[in-house]
Amino acid sequence: MAQLSDDCFAFGGSLMPVDEAVALIASRLRPVAETEMAPLAEADGRVLAEDLVAPLPLPPFTNSAVDGYALHGADLPAEGEAVFPVSARVQAGMSSAAPIEPGQAVRIFTGAPMPEGADTVFMQEDVRLDEAGGVILPAGLRRGANVRPAGEDISVGSTVLRAGQILRPQDVALVAALGLTEVSVRRRVRVAVFSTGDEIVAPGSTRGPAQLFDSNRFMLRAMLARLGCAVTDLGILRDEGDLIARVLAEAAAAHDLILTSGGVSTGEADHVKASVESVGSLVFWRVAIKPGRPVAMGVIRGAAFIGLPGNPVASFVTFAHVARPAIRALAGAKPETLLAMPLRAAFSYRKKEGRREYVRASLRRGADGAYEAEKFPREGAGLLSSLVDTDGLVELGEEVTGVKPGDIVRFLPYSSLL
Secondary structure (H helix, E strand, C coil): CCCCCCCCCCCCCCCECHHHHHHHHHHHCCCCCCEEEEEHHHCCCCEECCCEECCCCECCCCEECCCEEEECHHHCCCCCEEEECEEEEECCCCCCCCCCCCCCEEEECCCCECCCCCCEEEEHHHCEECCCCCEEEECCCCCCCCEECCCCCECCCCEEECCCCECCHHHHHHHHHCCCCEEEEECCCEEEEEEECCCEECCCCCCCCCCEECCHHHHHHHHHHHCCCEEEEEEEECCCHHHHHHHHHHHHCCCCEEEEECCCCCCCCCCHHHHHHHHCEEEEEEECEECCCEEEEEEECCEEEEEECCCHHHHHHHHHHHHHHHHHHHHCCCCCCCCCEEEEECCCEECCCCCEEEEEEEEEECCCCCEEEEECCCCCCCCCHHHHCCCEEEEECCCCCEECCCCEEEEEEHHHCC
């Protein structure tokens, strides 16, 4: 388990900028140390534990890139056409034909090994056959055309994947092409998640007239699963400080991170802050972000703790921009740069300077056919429909004080945050 010191997140300010919070997370959290071998069928989404070095070149042998006819480059017609007898036929998967003689051609197919002495291939669409079975080749082809040299893609001994990379389907394909059946990955980050509050009940339970069904916990579980975490669901904890403290201490013993939603503000019924401080240490971050200012981070007996706001939109936004970088750091993944799309705004908006805000927006085509961002018509941080019925978040930096139609804004599609 990743063991953290009690002052891991020490911070003396009252309102922390988002970038500073993310930088602090990346610099202070140590990744889980344990590694394991993952078979290729289970490698997608895992974090590579060590650099992967190519044990063979790709392609491993020189081969034809097309169906056609191979010959000596020295025999290429300089002018007009030339006729070559066809001395052999080589299909993909076959051993190479005997060495080609000058003045001869070999019928060859895509992926087949090049005969010794041949270095150029004519595409079959560019040639004709004469009545005697010879191939008529035109002038104008450059020497070496339509041939894939051994090692053209990857040379033996080269580093093809770096430690800290989250493996994607194309990375898994590369590992398979190198003949490997498994890769060394860091073990999954173990996360305990629970919701707090007497005002929420689990879906399927009897709901009182002043209660809501718990949605955050299921959203967070889904987001954690997409990050490859091993999740333990601890359910809903009542607003009882002693109960919350006991569960936190027990969860810390077997998890790398404890993630909660609700109860981290400063109200009389918000018990999470005091409970964390009773069993660990807490720096209560008032992050300069909207929605989602009340975000708590701390350490409980060696495990990291993150407390997210209770409003669903605030919980979603702060998970994406605070919890996600923390989980990637614990997983040993390389720092992530979110690439925002520059889009034209189709809305007006005012905001305070010094705070980063995320505006829920949909994509639409303007009158000129260009895409633009249209703001969701309502503001509330509890509106789940504002996440469901939009395509992403417009990010308004700390220096921005307003947006007007036609301004270029930074748009983060939800696909980049999940």
